[in-house]
Amino acid sequence: MARADSAKDDAGDRSDHEDHGGDIMKITGAKDSIDEATFEQILEMDDDEEEREFSKSIVYDFFTQAESTFEKMDSNLEKKDLKTLSELGHFLKGSSATLGLSKVKDSCEKIQNYGQKKDEKGEKDITEEDGLKKLETTIKQAKQEFHDVEKVLRKFYNDEQ
Amino acid sequence: MDAPLPLQSDSARSCILHPISPTEGHANVIAGHDNDHLVLDIFRYTSLPTFVLDANLHVTHVSDSYCSVSGIRNREQLLGAHVDDLGANATVPSNSLSHRGIRAAQDTAGPSIFNESINDRVWTLRTVPVIRDGTICSFLMEVQDTTEAHQKQLELEERMYTNETFKILVDTIKDVAIFMLDPQGNVATWNAGAQAFKGYTKSEIIGKHFSGFYTQEDRDNDKPARELRDALNNGACEDEGWRMRKDGSRFWANVVITPVRKDGALLGFSKVTRDLSERKKAESKLIAVYEEASRLKSEFLANMSHEIRTPMHGMLSALTLLLDTQLNPEQLELAHIIQESGEVLLHVINDILDYSKLASGSFSISHDIISVREIILSVFRAHEKVSKPGITLEKDIDPRLPIAAEGDSFRFRQIVENLVSNASKFTEQGYIRIQATQQHEDDTKYIVLIEVIDTGIGVPLIASGSLFTPFNQFDNSATKRYKGTGLGLSICKSLVELMGGNIGFRPNPEGTGSVFWFTAQLKRVEHSKRLGLIQNRLDNISFPTSPTPGLDQLNILAGDRRVLLAEDNAINRKVMLKILIGLGFNHVDIAVDGNEAVLMALKASPSYDLILMDINMPFLDGVQATKEIRGAGLDVPIVAMTANALKGQAESYIAKGMTGYIAKPVDRKLLAELLLSCLEQEDSGSARRGSISHNQVPRGSYD
Structure with missing residues (x-):
């Protein structure tokens, strides 16, 4: 029954703030890569809906964090340090999840699993060789997904370079 | 009728009636005369019922005793009568018996004995031929009532026959081992069946103690001697168990031991052993099949209950949402009926699930x-x-x-x-x-x-x-x-x-x-500590939560509470901090890894009212950090935060000392409910039951 309550709360969340969410979700590419409810919650924390100081700072922090994490991933990929790659995947998964950047988050989860020499769902064992191969493509994919959603977010914050 | 005898009947007759001619001398005549009388007396008064026939089968002498047994009143009438006429007057012997005796005497020239049964009595006719110069001159016929002797003979024969039959019976039984033990329990004799399925030869076992057929374990427990004692005390002793063959293999046996007594003295024991291995095998097979069927049934029940439970939760969740919409009184009543029935059904399903898990043995309790x-x-x-x-x-x-x-x-x-x-x-x-x-x-x-x-x-x-x-x-x-x-x-x-x-x-x-x-x-538990807040979890698993908690209430409670937030990811820290401040928490400290969290938690004075703990952190993860904090005797509520919301993990965090857990990304309202319940519980152990977010419907793909 607790489930029911939380489901209700979820629905409540969404209906309360539909008008805000519309903005970003209308941007091309947003629908696939952003979980609306989660990102909404971040937006709600803004004291001023015009300035969006808080959420903007978080999002831009994330840009920085993602760039530096991807750099570390590249160097550890070269060193074939699977364990560190898994940790990095987990780390970036945490923040992308908080922001609702679902595509990046999913890829990071895969990186975390491949780094532990498991398949993408973390269920079956795979070989180290296989893991490295998959890590290489998935990191590449994660970067692409990050850049895609970065564009959406920058557009939202009116910061198109 | 018999044919006339080929004997010289005249001379035969004279030899009896006129034994000695008068010309043979006076002395002889005197002697012969006395002798005649003596002979006549012998035949007349012998106690053995007797009559004498001459060669022509006419009666020459009849004893009184014969008259008496054969029911003849007038003895004189019989003298000179043909044997066939005798049969018409006397009850014994019958004519046919007489002739059998006569013929045997003629054929063999020796005595013969024949029996006949008349009116439940057995009569024996002994016929002795008297021979002179190679011819039979007379027949001595003795008739005796031999009923008693005959009866004894019959009984004897019967007894012998029975004994023999028993011996054959016992010896031919191959499926049952039959032993005779002496009073000490040594094997006195045994049958072929025993030999067949114990594997010993007769010479190997006679004289040995029967405990050799028992397993070592039984011997150690003194079972053989105990069974003899039981047999003596109770008249018999029956047992089912393992017995040994000579080759050391064992078989499942039914054994009956009975004391054997004669005239009150103990002769020994009979021991009958049946090999039930086949039956035992069949039984075990049957039991195994039954157990398997029962296990499958329980498994099926468990699976079904589980499968039913999932959509039930969905239905009840949807129903709760429905109840929150604008329903007219009639709809509301119907919805309440659905809700009530649904809850009863869920309860039933949970019961069946528990029961089937318990029955299939796959149930374990947590610690x-x-x-x-x-x-x-x-x-x-x-x-x-x-x-x-x-x-x-x-x-x-x-x-x-x-x-x-x-x-x-x-x-x-x-x-x-x-x-x-x-x-x-x-x-x-x-x-x-x-x-x-x-x-x-x-x-x-x-x-x-x-x-x-x-x-x-x-x-x-x-x-x-x-x-x-x-x-x-x-x-x-x-x-x-x-x-x-x-x-x-x-x-x-x-x-x-x-x-x-x-x-x-x-x-x-x-x-x-x-x-x-x-x-x-x-x-x-080693470090006894108060974990009253564990209760929080219990309340939530068993009871529906009450509607949305007042955020204002949390605001009031939160004001002066000290909170430690342990989170290694800066972005998550920032968001969590913002959420916490938004909820009214003014004193929030931050730890960036597990080590720091432990140090800060232990150093803080006054101690924290609440710790929010990321699970995956470098150096020391959240679970380990919690262990150290608990180990130091702190009972502060610790709430786990994780994106790894795998099924069952929530329980494992709580088992490891955490108070509750919330899935990432953290939902503000769920967090509010959880924290409110934590703080209230800590304050008073009051009745309010808060919500723990591990019961939430997982969002997006974070399940």
């Missing part, structure tokens, strides 16, 4: 830190609110009960809850009292006794035996009034047994009603 007191209080509070008017709910909790002990809190609560629910189901007025006592305490464990005493309808004596068996409701006609599966007590029994305790009931000594009680063993 949390529990507080019996808190569990009792929580059940008490829950029932206090809904108890019927006219019933007082009382509690009596032993202050000696351990603050913390190791046990399965959820299942412990389930038992208490079940007993109290039963009590209130069957009680219309009076009281329901929950009594908790510490029965025993030692270095390793506590034994607690929980009693639920009611003044209800009580349990009829007839139902008391089957009360704890599955699918039993003592009053089937009452099923409509007292809903339930009838599984509750049976589940309780199994759970109690898993907890090393007992369950039972007795009539309420104060009058009507019953006392249901159970005991449980709880392991001692």
